[in-house]
Amino acid sequence: MYCEILEKIREYDSITIFRHQRPDGDAMFSALALHRFLSDNFPQKKIKVAGKDVYNIISRNDRISDHFIINSLAIILDTSILNRIDDERASLASYMIKIDHHPSDDNYGDINQVEVRASACAEILARMFLSRAFKDLILSPETCRYLYCGLISDTINFRTTNVTAETMSIASKLIAKGDLDVSKLVEYVIDTDLDSFRKSTKIRTMTQIRDKFAYVILKESDLKKMNMSLMEAKNNIDELGRIKEINIWALAIENEKKYDCSVRSKRGYVINSICKEYGGGGHINAAAVKKLDRKSLDQFFERFIALSKKKPVKQN
Ligand SMILES: [Mn+2]
Structure with a gap:
C-alpha cells in the first residue's frame, strides 16, 4: 500500500493535505509533518494544507482555490468520515488518499490506508x-519532530491503551533520526498553561461519581462563567482519567441546548459500540457522541454506569 501511495504522490504536481474539523494535535502535527516531508522531497511540487479550524499550539491553513484542489491529489489525515473533513472541497480532488x-466503514478514499x-x-x-518503499527519501529532523509531537x-505521552511495542519502536527511531529533545517536546505539547490549569481544577471539582464511572456535565452557562470555548473544554476529558477506582469517564458539554460527549475507558471496557448506538463512534477506549438531548445523555450515562461495574473483557 505504501508503494501505491508513493506512486500517486510522484504522479501529481500539486497535493492538498486535509485533516478533520476542530483538529487535535495528531491531526495538525500529522498535516505539518506530511507538508514538510513532501516539501523536502519534492520541492518542485505545490503542496498546500487545507483547513479552517485552528489548533491551540500551532496551525496552518493555506488559502487554496477550488481550481488547485480539483487538479490536486488529496491526502486526508486522521479523518474517519468524509463529512468531518475540515474543507468540504476535498471530494473535488481528482484522487483521494485516506x-x-x-x-x-466510510472508505471515502480511492486508497484507504486505515490502520486501526x-x-x-x-x-x-x-x-x-x-x-522500504520510502527509504530513498529525506526524513528531516523537522518532519521527525512534527511526527513525534503528533504521537x-x-x-498523552504514551499513556493510552493503544500504545504498542511498534509505537515505541517508531518513537525511538524518530528521536534518533531527528535528534529530538523528548522532555522539551512533552513540555511543548502536553504541559498546560496556568490559565488552563485553573480551569481544569474547576472542572475537576465538578466531577460526579456513579459506581466506577466518573463524569462532568458542563453547561453553556458554566463555559461562560469560566470564559472557556467548547474546544478548550473538550481537552479536559483526560483530567478525569488516572483514577484507580474509575473504569470509564466522560465529559459532556452543552452546545446549543444539546450535549457533545467524550468518553474514555480503561483496557477491557469497550465504549465505542455504545457511542455508535447513539450516533457517535471512535476507538475502543476513546470515543464520542454529538448532539444528545438531556434525556438521551442520561440514558447514555446509565449504560456506562452499568458497564463500569463489570469485569473487564479481554482486549488486545
Ligand atoms: Mn488521531
Whole structure:
C-alpha cells in the first residue's frame, strides 16, 4: 500500500493535505509533518494544507482555490468520515488518499490506508516514511519532530491503551533520526498553561461519581462563567482519567441546548459500540457522541454506569 501511495504522490504536481474539523494535535502535527516531508522531497511540487479550524499550539491553513484542489491529489489525515473533513472541497480532488487510524466503514478514499492498531495517524505516517518503499527519501529532523509531537499528543505521552511495542519502536527511531529533545517536546505539547490549569481544577471539582464511572456535565452557562470555548473544554476529558477506582469517564458539554460527549475507558471496557448506538463512534477506549438531548445523555450515562461495574473483557 505504501508503494501505491508513493506512486500517486510522484504522479501529481500539486497535493492538498486535509485533516478533520476542530483538529487535535495528531491531526495538525500529522498535516505539518506530511507538508514538510513532501516539501523536502519534492520541492518542485505545490503542496498546500487545507483547513479552517485552528489548533491551540500551532496551525496552518493555506488559502487554496477550488481550481488547485480539483487538479490536486488529496491526502486526508486522521479523518474517519468524509463529512468531518475540515474543507468540504476535498471530494473535488481528482484522487483521494485516506490515511487514518479510526475504525470506520466510510472508505471515502480511492486508497484507504486505515490502520486501526496504530496509536495515532502520526504513527502511520512515520511507519510509511521509515518503510522500504520510502527509504530513498529525506526524513528531516523537522518532519521527525512534527511526527513525534503528533504521537505524544494522541497518546498523552504514551499513556493510552493503544500504545504498542511498534509505537515505541517508531518513537525511538524518530528521536534518533531527528535528534529530538523528548522532555522539551512533552513540555511543548502536553504541559498546560496556568490559565488552563485553573480551569481544569474547576472542572475537576465538578466531577460526579456513579459506581466506577466518573463524569462532568458542563453547561453553556458554566463555559461562560469560566470564559472557556467548547474546544478548550473538550481537552479536559483526560483530567478525569488516572483514577484507580474509575473504569470509564466522560465529559459532556452543552452546545446549543444539546450535549457533545467524550468518553474514555480503561483496557477491557469497550465504549465505542455504545457511542455508535447513539450516533457517535471512535476507538475502543476513546470515543464520542454529538448532539444528545438531556434525556438521551442520561440514558447514555446509565449504560456506562452499568458497564463500569463489570469485569473487564479481554482486549488486545
Ligand atoms: Mn488521531
